[in-house]
Structures are given as C-alpha cells and as structure tokens.
Amino acid sequence: xxxxTYVIRRILIAIPTLIAISAITFTIIHLAPxxxxxxxLAMNPRTPGWQIELLRKRYGLDKPILVQYIIWxxxxxxxxxxxxxxxGQPVKMMIGSRxxxxxxxxxxxxxxxxxxxxxxxxxSAVKKNSIIDNFCxxxxxxxxxxxxxxxxxxxxxxxxxxxxxxxxLFPIFGASTIGKTFNSVWEKWADQLWHLALPAxxxxxxxxxFITRLTRSSVLDVLxxxxxxxxxxxxxxxxxxxxxHVLRNALLPVVTTVGxxxxxxxxxxxxxxxxxxxxxxxxxxxxxxxxxxxxxxxxITMVVALMVVIFNLITDISxxxxxxRIRY
Amino acid sequence: xRWTEDLHKEPLLEIRHLKTYFYSDEGVVRAVxxxxxxxxxxxxxxxxxxxxxxxxxxxxxxxxxxxxPGKIVGGEIIFDGNDLLKLSEEEMRKIRxxxxxMVFQDPxxxxxxxxxxxxxxxxxxxxxxxxxxxxxLAKVIEMxxxxxxxxxxxxxxxxxxxxSGGMRQRVMLAIALSCNPDLLIADEPTTNLDxxxxxxxxxxxxxxxxxxxSSILLVTHNMGVIAKMSDRVAVMYAGKIVEVADVIPIFEKxxxxxxxxxxxxxxxxxxxxxxLESIPGVVPSLVNPxxxxxxxxxxxxxxxxxxxxxxxxxxxxxxxxxACHLHK
Amino acid sequence: MTxxxxxxxxxxxxxxxxxxxxxERRRASLWNLAWSRFKKQKLxxxxxxxxxxxxxxxxxxxxxxxxxPKEMHWGEEMxxxxxxxxxxxxxxxxxxxxxxxxxxxxxxxxxxxxxxxLVLIGVIIGSISGYFGGxxxxxxxxxxxxxxxxxxxxxxxxxxxxxxxxxxxxxxLIIGVTxxxxxxxxxxxxxxxxxxxxxxxxxxxxxxxxxxxxxxxIFPNAIAPIIVSATFRLASAVxxxxxxxxxxxxxxxIVSWGKMLSVGHTTMRYAWWIATFPGIAIFLTVIGFNLxxxxxxxxxxxxxxx
Numbered sequence: 001x002x003x004x005t006y007v008i009r010r011i012l013i014a015i016p017t018l019i020a021i022s023a024i025t026f027t028i029i030h031l032a033p034x035x036x037x038x039x040x041l042a043m044n045p046r047t048p049g050w051q052i053e054l055l056r057k058r059y060g061l062d063k064p065i066l067v068q069y070i071i072w073x074x075x076x077x078x079x080x081x082x083x084x085x086x087x088g089q090p091v092k093m094m095i096g097s098r099x100x101x102x103x104x105x106x107x108x109x110x111x112x113x114x115x116x117x118x119x120x121x122x123x124s125a126v127k128k129n130s131i132i133d134n135f136c137x138x139x140x141x142x143x144x145x146x147x148x149x150x151x152x153x154x155x156x157x158x159x160x161x162x163x164x165x166x167x168x169l170f171p172i173f174g175a176s177t178i179g180k181t182f183n184s185v186w187e188k189w190a191d192q193l194w195h196l197a198l199p200a201x202x203x204x205x206x207x208x209x210f211i212t213r214l215t216r217s218s219v220l221d222v223l224x225x226x227x228x229x230x231x232x233x234x235x236x237x238x239x240x241x242x243x244x245h246v247l248r249n250a251l252l253p254v255v256t257t258v259g260x261x262x263x264x265x266x267x268x269x270x271x272x273x274x275x276x277x278x279x280x281x282x283x284x285x286x287x288x289x290x291x292x293x294x295x296x297x298x299x300i301t302m303v304v305a306l307m308v309v310i311f312n313l314i315t316d317i318s319x320x321x322x323x324x325r326i327r328y
Numbered sequence: 329x330r331w332t333e334d335l336h337k338e339p340l341l342e343i344r345h346l347k348t349y350f351y352s353d354e355g356v357v358r359a360v361x362x363x364x365x366x367x368x369x370x371x372x373x374x375x376x377x378x379x380x381x382x383x384x385x386x387x388x389x390x391x392x393x394x395x396x397p398g399k400i401v402g403g404e405i406i407f408d409g410n411d412l413l414k415l416s417e418e419e420m421r422k423i424r425x426x427x428x429x430m431v432f433q434d435p436x437x438x439x440x441x442x443x444x445x446x447x448x449x450x451x452x453x454x455x456x457x458x459x460x461x462x463x464x465l466a467k468v469i470e471m472x473x474x475x476x477x478x479x480x481x482x483x484x485x486x487x488x489x490x491x492s493g494g495m496r497q498r499v500m501l502a503i504a505l506s507c508n509p510d511l512l513i514a515d516e517p518t519t520n521l522d523x524x525x526x527x528x529x530x531x532x533x534x535x536x537x538x539x540x541x542s543s544i545l546l547v548t549h550n551m552g553v554i555a556k557m558s559d560r561v562a563v564m565y566a567g568k569i570v571e572v573a574d575v576i577p578i579f580e581k582x583x584x585x586x587x588x589x590x591x592x593x594x595x596x597x598x599x600x601x602x603x604l605e606s607i608p609g610v611v612p613s614l615v616n617p618x619x620x621x622x623x624x625x626x627x628x629x630x631x632x633x634x635x636x637x638x639x640x641x642x643x644x645x646x647x648x649x650x651a652c653h654l655h656k
Numbered sequence: 657m658t659x660x661x662x663x664x665x666x667x668x669x670x671x672x673x674x675x676x677x678x679x680e681r682r683r684a685s686l687w688n689l690a691w692s693r694f695k696k697q698k699l700x701x702x703x704x705x706x707x708x709x710x711x712x713x714x715x716x717x718x719x720x721x722x723x724x725p726k727e728m729h730w731g732e733e734m735x736x737x738x739x740x741x742x743x744x745x746x747x748x749x750x751x752x753x754x755x756x757x758x759x760x761x762x763x764x765x766x767x768x769x770x771x772x773x774l775v776l777i778g779v780i781i782g783s784i785s786g787y788f789g790g791x792x793x794x795x796x797x798x799x800x801x802x803x804x805x806x807x808x809x810x811x812x813x814x815x816x817x818x819x820x821x822x823x824x825x826x827x828x829l830i831i832g833v834t835x836x837x838x839x840x841x842x843x844x845x846x847x848x849x850x851x852x853x854x855x856x857x858x859x860x861x862x863x864x865x866x867x868x869x870x871x872x873x874i875f876p877n878a879i880a881p882i883i884v885s886a887t888f889r890l891a892s893a894v895x896x897x898x899x900x901x902x903x904x905x906x907x908x909x910i911v912s913w914g915k916m917l918s919v920g921h922t923t924m925r926y927a928w929w930i931a932t933f934p935g936i937a938i939f940l941t942v943i944g945f946n947l948x949x950x951x952x953x954x955x956x957x958x959x960x961x962x
Contacts, residue, residue: 032818150935267809
C-alpha cells in the first residue's frame with residue numbers, strides 16, 4: 001500500500017481511540033463520590049448561587065449522565081473544550097498558550113536528549129566493555145533511576161542559586177523575566193532560552209539516559225547481524241559499516257520507542273514545570289486538581305490524549321518512511 | 329608438501345599453521361588449532377566437518393573477519409606473494425570483496441534490509457572498480473543476470489525482503505563475484521535453503537566458478553554437497569585437519585576413521601538397514617580437547633598411542649594426506 | 657536457557673547438554689540455578705542489599721527512628737546536620753532523619769500495595785487475553801492500548817482529582833489501577849508462546865480443564881518475566897508516590913519523601929539538607945529495585961552459552 005493509504009488508515013483509527021478516551025475520562029470523573037459537581041462544590045463552598053445555576057444550565061447537570069456525555073462530546077467535536085467551573089473562562093483559551101510552552105519545553109529537551117544520547121549509545125555499543133562503555137552504562141542507569149524532580153532541584157542548587165561555591169547561571173522560574181522590556185525579537189528569544197535552560201536540561205538529561213540505553217542495545221543487536229559481516233567482507237571501512245549499515249537499521253527501533261514514549265516525556269514535563277514554575281499544561285493540570293475545576297481537567301486530558309495520538313501517528317509514519325519493509 | 333600434479337602448480341592461497349582462538353569466560357576455545365591447507369587455482373576445495381569443528385572460523389580467518397573475543401594468534405596466510413596476516417587493515421580492505429570474497433549461510437540476514445539490492449551490489453563495485461554511474465548500473469544488472477535473477481532491469485530496485493531465500497543467496501553471489509575475485513569463500517551457502525533450491529544455487533556456483541575462473545573454498549557439513557561440488561576435500565575435526573585428498577579418493581578410499589565414519593553415517597537408499605549409523609560420543613569441547621588424537625574417544629580403532637600423541641598430517645599417497653596413527 | 661534456544665540447538669549440542677543436565681538435575685532445580693547465577697552478579701547483590709535496607713527501615717521504623725517524625729522541636733527549625741539531628745531539621749523543626757526512616761515505610765507500603773494490585777489485574781487480563789485469543793484478546797488489547805495512550809501521570813492526576821480527601825489507600829489504588837497495562841502485555845505474550853508448546857497439548861489431551869492448564873502448566877513457566885517486571889514496577893511505583901506527594905496530591909497526613917522534597921524546594925537556598933536527603937533516599941531505593949530487577953532478569957531469563 002502507498003504511504004498515503006497508510007497515513008489515512010492511521011488517522012482513521014485514531015478517531016475512535018480519541019472517542020474511547022473521552023468516554024473513559026468522562027467515566028472516571030463521574031466516579032467521584034457524589035458526582036463531580038458535588039465534589040467541586042464541597043471544595044469551593046463559597047461559590048455564589050448564580051454561578052451554580054449558570055453551571056447547571058451550561059452543562060445540563062440535571063440531565064442524565066449519558067446526555068451530559070453527549071453534550072460534552074458534541075462540544076469537543078466543535079472544538080469547544082468547555083468552560084472553567086471557577087472562572088468561566090473558555091478552557092481552550094486557558095490551555096492555549098500553555099500547550100505551546102509545554103511543547104517548547106518538550107521539544108528542546110528532546111533535542112538535547114537525542115543529540116547527546118545517540119552518539120553516546122553508538123560509541124558505547126561499538127566499544128563494548130571499554131571504559132567509555134562502562135561509564136556510559138553506569139551514568140545511563142543512574143539517569144533512569146533518578147527522580148526527575150530531584151534532578152531539577154539539584155540543577156537549581158548548582159546553577160541557579162549562587163549559593164556557596166556554585167555560580168548563578170540560569171534563572172529558576174518562569175518563562176521570561178518579568179518587567180523587562182526587550183529591544184528586539186532576538187533579545188526576547190534569548191531571554192526565553194535562558195529561562196528554558198535549566199528545565200530543558202533537567203528533562204533532557206534524564207531522557208538522554210533512557211535513549212542512550214535504548215540506542216546501545218539496538219546497535220548491539222544489529223552488530224550481530226550477518227549483513228554487517230557482508231558489509232565488512234566487501235572491504236568497507238569500519239566507519240562506513242557503522243554509520244551507513246548499522247545505524248540505519250539500529251535507529252528504527254529507537255525511533256519507534258522514542259516516539260511512543262513521548263507520553264512519558266509529557267509526564268516528566270508536569271514535574272519539571274512545577275519545579276521551575278514553567279507556565280505549561282502540567283502545572284495547570286495540577287493546579288486544577290486542587291481546585292477541582294473539572295472542565296479544565298477534562299479539557300487538558302483530551303488535549304494531552306490528542307497530543308499523544310498525534311505523536312504516535314508521526315512515529316508510525318516516520319517508521320513507514322524509514323523501513324522499506326512496511327511500504328513494499 | 330607436494331600436491332597433486334595438476335595444470336596449476338602454484339597454489340592460490342597457502343594457509344600455514346593457522347591458529348585462531350576465542351577467549352571466553354569458560355576458557356580459551358581453540359577453534360582453529362594449527363591448520364595448514366592449500367587452495368589451488370581454479371579449483372573447488374571443500375572443507376567438511378561437524379558443527380563446531382572450526383570450519384567457519386577458518387573461513388572467516390582468511391579474510392580477517394574475526395572479531396573479539398576471537399583472535400588470530402599464529403600462522404601465515406600467503407596470497408599473491410603476501411602474508412595476509414601481516415597486511416595493514418587498509419591493504420586488507422583492498423583485497424576483501426575484490427580478490428577474495430565470501431558468501432554466508434543465512435540468506436535472510438546477510439543482506440541489509442533497508443537498502444535496495446542494486447545499491448548493495450553497486451557498493452562493492454564502487455569500492456573496487458572505477459566505473460561511472462551508467463556503467464555501474466549496467467554492471468549491476470549484468471551481475472543479476474549472471475546469477476539468473478529474472479528481469480534484472482526491474483528487480484535491482486527491489487529490497488531484499490521482496491526476494492525469496494534462494495534468490496537472496498544469488499544476490500549474495502552477485503555481490504561476491506561482482507569484482508571478479510580469485511577466491512570465493514562459501515560458508516554453508518545452501519544449508520538454510522530448500523533442497524530443490526540448493527541444487528540450483530550450487531550448480532549456479534559451479535557455472536560461475538568456471539566462467540570467472542576463480543577458486544572456491546566451500547565449507548559445509550553436508551557430504552552430498554561436497555561430492556557434487558568439490559575437486560578436493562579437506563576433512564576437519566575439532567579444530568584440526570585430519571584428511572585431505574581429491575574428491576573421489578575421499579569417498580572411495582578414506583583413510584581417517586572419522587572420514588570413514590562420516591561416510592558410513594549417510595544412509596544409502598539402496599541398502600536396507602535396521603538402524604541408522606551414527607558416530608558414538610559427542611563433539612569434543614574446543615576448550616579442553618582430548619589429549620593425543622582428538623578423535624580417539626570416538627574412534628573404533630583407537631590404540632594406546634592415540635591417547636598420548638597427536639598424529640601429524642602426512643602424505644600417505646600422492647595428493648592424499650591423513651593424520652592418523654593407523655596410517656604411517 | 658530460553659525456549660527459543662532449545663529449538664535452535666543442533667543435535668550434538670543438545671546431546672551434550674542432555675548429559676550435563678542429567679547430572680545436575682538431581683542437585684538443581686530452576687531456582688537453584690537461578691540463585692547461583694544471581695550470586696555471580698555483584699550488582700544484583702548490591703541492589704538486593706539496598707532493597708533489604710529499605711525494607712528493614714520500613715518495618716522497624718518505630719525502633720530505628722531517633723525522634724517522632726512529626727514532632728516539632730520549637731526553636732530548632734532549619735538546623736543543619738549536627739550531632740543532635742544527624743540530618744538536620746526542617747522548617748517546622750522536625751528531624752529529617754526520622755522523617756526519612758518513616759518515609760521508607762510509606763514508600764514501601766504504597767509500592768508493594770500498588771504492585772500487588774497491578775500484578776493481580778495485569779496477570780488476570782493478560783492471561784485471559786493470551787490464552788483465549790480471538791475477540792477477547794482483541795478487545796482487551798484495545799483497552800490496554802487506550803490506557804497506554806494517556807500518559808500515566810496525567811491519568812493519575814485525573815483520578816486524584818475526583819476524591820475529596822486522599823488517604824494512603826486511595827493512592828495505592830490509583831497507582832495500582834493505572835499501572836497494570838505493562839504487566840498485562842508481558843503476561844499475554846508469555847501465555848501466547850507457552851500455550852503453543854507440546855506439553856500444553858498433552859495436558860489438554862489428558863482431559864485437563866482450561867483453568868487447570870493455566871494454573872498448573874502455563875503459569876509456573878510464565879512467572880519469571882512477571883516477577884522481573886513486577887520488580888521494575890515497584891521501583892516505578894515508589895517514584896510515582898514520591899512525585900504525587902511532591903505535587904501535593906497525596907495524603908497530607910503521612911510522612912513521605914516526596915513531600916519533604918517539595919518543602920525542601922522552597923527552602924533550598926538556606927537549608928540544602930531538607931531537599932537533599934529525601935532525594936538521595938528515593939534515588940537509592942529506585943536504584944536498588946532496578947538493580948534487583950536487572951539481576952532477576954539475568955538470573956531467570958539467562959540465555960544459554962554466551
């Protein structure tokens with residue numbers, strides 16, 4: 001089948017998945033003892049009566065559950081994510097800029113991770129059991145066992161506070177310096193990057209550990225294959241054998257796993273955003289959990305699910321492009 | 329040693345006292361332990377022996393494709409006036425694929441799945457021949473035609489998984505023969521193929537050998553293949569050569585008890601027998617081989633001397649060598 | 657020695673092996689072999705030791721802890737590590753060392769509880785899916801895939817939001833209920849491969865019921881990767897519990913390493929010890945269980961030969 005058919009098929013599968021997720025989300029929320037609205041009211045006792053009435057009408061909170069679900073589903077399909085219980089603001093507006101911030105964090109972290117991890121993984125595998133290999137393996141192991149949030153605190157202490165012998169290199173919260181005026185777009189960007197540094201390093205280095213291990217084991221697997229022997233037999237330089245023959249094959253499972261684990265990266269972003277007060281989705285979702293602002297929580301969940309579905313789609317398509325066995 | 333008087337007196341490749349060991353946790357595996365062998369010009373030399381006797385290691389050693397934990401620890405391999413074991417890696421690469429090439433056992437994994445078949449053949453051509461783009465393509469198609477792949481002008485664009493096992497093995501042959509090597513090493517080339525395909529591939533190899541005027545070192549455990557293809561035969565056991573002769577004397581008048589046992593264990597369709605003959609005992613460990621003659625624990629003619637002293641390989645008749653205390 | 661290895665050996669190798677096995681069979685069972693392999697790995701021993709320490713801390717917390725972890729020592733807030741308070745005190749004057757020791761109990765209780773739940777759910781779903789196949793398998797795997805699409809932390813946050821108050825039991829439940837997909841997958845793949853083996857057919861031919869086959873024949877052989885996976889899930893559950901209490905979504909009345917970290921976050925400039933030690937504690941615990949899992953995997957699923 002052609003690439004186009006493949007893509008279309010994938011997209012078509014994604015839609016029922018999202019619908020199922022909406023159903024699951026809705027169900028979970030409504031498992032709240034007494035119903036989510038009751039829980040909300042219990043945690044926000046000072047909600048004025050008119051607001052309660054408004055919310056009741058908007059969400060059809062008196063109607064049977066199935067109807068409420070259909071109402072919500074219809075809203076989702078028309079792009080409306082609902083309105084906050086607390087502020088009445090459209091959820092879409094609340095989430096909008098935050099999604100972008102989270103994506104900025106994720107993309108930067110992932111780039112840091114990939115640029116460092118893949119070469120390290122390859123070297124580690126090719127020079128198996130050497131000092132470099134052992135060092136990388138130990139570091140990678142420590143990296144995947146390390147709690148992300150603690151690592152963030154560590155980085156803050158080392159580079160953000162200027163305490164003791166450690167320099168104050170980077171800011172430790174927010175996405176930009178408040179109150180500062182910028183002379184050009186470049187300055188604004190530079191300021192952003194400066195603020196992005198520590199959070200991206202936190203998320204990125206921990207992710208790097210994971211990808212290094214992955215790359216290493218994938219390369220080791222490929223090195224055992226016969227076609228590597230064929231390549232050497234032809235008289236190719238070892239460097240060509242590794243970078244042309246081995247890498248193309250070894251990266252296939254790495255691409256897949258990296259792509260499919262982007263959801264994991266998203267989880268990590270929640271914690272990182274909290275530590276660094278980075279104005280992203282993760283922080284918002286935690287905040288809304290405290291205030292029981294259910295529409296926002298549900299909206300965020302759906303957006304997150306959509307993001308993961310899109311990531312998976314991109315991964316599938318990349319894999320189909322890279323591996324001729326899928327397409328032909 | 330004197331060899332069979334033949335048209336070609338000067339051997340193509342001379343292996344002298346080759347030792348290839350593997351260093352593992354269990355000890356030193358002496359896979360090739362003092363092997364001396366000659367391959368003449370335009371001849372097919374078959375090397376036969378059970379699994380684990382070291383014949384594949386011998387094949388890989390010639391092209392210096394042995395990787396750690398394996399190591400060639402001693403001996404000489406004289407080819408074209410040079411000792412291959414003393415050449416630099418760069419000089420060796422000029423020989424690989426050009427003067428000496430190899431085909432391997434498993435057709436499923438010997439070709440790189442992400443590159444087209446044509447590009448993999450072309451790679452060998454680019455390395456060793458100075459042809460321009462169009463000429464290279466023509467050469468690729470010509471090679472595919474020579475190995476009897478139908479519609480080569482179309483099929484060179486296909487990927488390995490679009491070919492059957494037998495065809496992939498032929499592609500391997502095309503790669504190996506593309507630069508007209510003097511010696512083709514074939515390590516169990518048909519073991520993983522269906523019996524009918526085996527016959528096709530073998531006869532193709534024989535035809536090509538005669539056309540290209542190259543020699544073949546054919547490694548296998550299958551006496552039938554040996555009978556069909558070889559001009560001369562070397563029998564290997566536990567890392568050592570135990571008998572060498574032209575193909576007919578090996579089959580009609582084997583001197584070494586192991587060769588004799590091998591031949592006896594092939595069931596003949598013309599004879600009615602009650603039990604299949606097998607060689608009693610197990611293949612000896614190459615870490616701790618039996619003292620004296622390595623075959624003595626399984627030999628029905630074993631004498632006292634066999635347990636103590638290793639028999640040297642001597643020429644018992646013109647062109648027929650044997651390493652056995654029975655025949656001195 | 658995996659099932660795959662046995663299928664691809666040549667006759668001479670398997671003859672050799674049969675002899676060796678016969679000799680050893682009287683002495684060793686699968687577990688003895690696994691133990692001797694396990695012992696050879698120094699790192700796994702190290703991991704096991706760490707895990708044991710955590711367990712001891714958890715069980716004997718009341719005895720080992722120098723102070724009551726919630727006791728606030730007035731006038732001695734934010735004291736750096738000294739002789740009286742070996743790891744210092746936090747912003748309310750509570751001894752950090754005692755909190756760490758009692759925190760071990762929290763982590764372990766939540767970890768083991770959650771793993772218990774997710775192993776139960778995962779194994780049941782995975783075994784049914786793998787054994788019966790067909791539409792049951794399809795359906796269950798679809799559900800598993802969908803569950804895996806929502807990142808775990810978000811799912812947990814979602815679930816945490818519906819409760820008015822979150823006790824430790826709720827936390828265990830939430831972590832357990834969101835963690836079963838990986839285990840279901842592993843169980844399913846083991847069942848899929850084992851049920852094709854001849855001895856299962858033999859059992860069926862002798863009239864064994866489905867349940868008996870699952871219980872007596874398939875399960876004992878599938879158990880190794882499940883144990884390995886469960887160990888890794890334990891490490892992950894400890895991390896998740898720490899993350900939850902760090903975010904403030906966990907039980908506010910219990911002592912938890914994550915909570916200590918969130919406090920430490922705000923006081924880092926002046927009192928580095930409040931954040932450092934619980935972090936080390938989490939780190940070591942996770943390392944310990946990860947090493948243990950690696951070691952178990954090498955021991956129980958070791959391939960033959962090289």
